[in-house]
Amino acid sequence: MNPSVLLPCGGLALAVLLAGAVRRHLRSEAATRALTGIAVGSALGVMWALALIVVGAAASEPRVVQYAEWCRVATPSHHPVPLWLGGLAAGLLVGGAARAGLALHRHHHRDASWPSNGPLDIVDSVEPMAFAVPGRPGTVVVSTAMLGALRGRERDALLAHEHAHLRWNHHRYIRAAEVAAAFLPPLRPLVAQVRFETERWADEEAARVTDDRTVVATAVARAAVARADVAQAEGSDLAMGRVGVVARVDALLQPRPVATTLTKIALAGACAAVVVGLASATIQLHHLVTFANHVCTEG
Numbered sequence: 001m002n003p004s005v006l007l008p009c010g011g012l013a014l015a016v017l018l019a020g021a022v023r024r025h026l027r028s029e030a031a032t033r034a035l036t037g038i039a040v041g042s043a044l045g046v047m048w049a050l051a052l053i054v055v056g057a058a059a060s061e062p063r064v065v066q067y068a069e070w071c072r073v074a075t076p077s078h079h080p081v082p083l084w085l086g087g088l089a090a091g092l093l094v095g096g097a098a099r100a101g102l103a104l105h106r107h108h109h110r111d112a113s114w115p116s117n118g119p120l121d122i123v124d125s126v127e128p129m130a131f132a133v134p135g136r137p138g139t140v141v142v143s144t145a146m147l148g149a150l151r152g153r154e155r156d157a158l159l160a161h162e163h164a165h166l167r168w169n170h171h172r173y174i175r176a177a178e179v180a181a182a183f184l185p186p187l188r189p190l191v192a193q194v195r196f197e198t199e200r201w202a203d204e205e206a207a208r209v210t211d212d213r214t215v216v217a218t219a220v221a222r223a224a225v226a227r228a229d230v231a232q233a234e235g236s237d238l239a240m241g242r243v244g245v246v247a248r249v250d251a252l253l254q255p256r257p258v259a260t261t262l263t264k265i266a267l268a269g270a271c272a273a274v275v276v277g278l279a280s281a282t283i284q285l286h287h288l289v290t291f292a293n294h295v296c297t298e299g
Contacts, residue, residue, distance in 0.1 A: 028200035057086020164205035
């Protein structure tokens with residue numbers, strides 16, 4: 001086992017820092033995809049590293065080697081891994097996988113909690129709410145109270161915003177980031193950023209449909225004000241007026257950001273940090289290959 005197997009941890013920290021620094025200078029769709037990719041790639045890299053540490057610890061344990069009849073050449077050329085470290089890695093791996101499984105289950109349960117009543121479901125309710133329920137084709141749920149809180153074109157902006165969530169499958173980005181963060185808790189800051197960027201993405205789509213950024217900004221603000229004094233009862237992650245309202249309104253009142261060369265370099269560096277981490281851990285694959293080639297071939 002080579003110490004480079006731990007590089008995904010360093011790559012993770014670097015990628016999170018760089019991604020957080022540059023996302024404000026990217027268009028929301030690019031930021032969403034980049035942040036999600038970094039989160040998933042980092043989680044996979046650390047997962048792979050933990051698995052290889054477990055294998056390395058097993059290959060360094062004489063009793064395990066003897067029991068499995070591993071070839072004697074499978075371990076002498078590699079750094080031995082203490083059994084306690086292998087046990088710790090196994091615990092982290094199992095615990096992370098269990099948390100990721102629970103997070104995935106919660107998402108499936110949440111998506112199925114609202115019955116599909118067509119592309120638009122107007123609910124007679126005094127609670128102002130509007131959200132998108134993923135599915136095939138998915139449903140936009142809006143209450144009569146929310147429609148009453150908005151004016152003519154603001155309602156169009158609201159519906160365009162929610163339909164954008166469904167059209168671009170924003171729930172998949174959020175789900176991927178949340179599952180990755182469930183496995184690897186240090187990734188949680190990226191989840192909040194992915195949520196914000198999906199809302200910004202939907203805002204920009206609504207601005208494109210209505211051809212009026214000010215109307216969309218007003219709709220976002222009115223929806224947030226309408227919801228300010230009521231309970232949060234939505235069963236979806238994709239709800240207008242829930243995430244970063246002030247920052248979103250401010251962004252809509254300004255031109256769309258254009259990525260500078262420095263921003264592109266920093267983003268490329270963040271992605272490279274994840275790739276390097278994955279590659280460095282993957283190099284350790286020779287442990288598994290050696291095991292597969294030699295297990296049970298010599299007594």
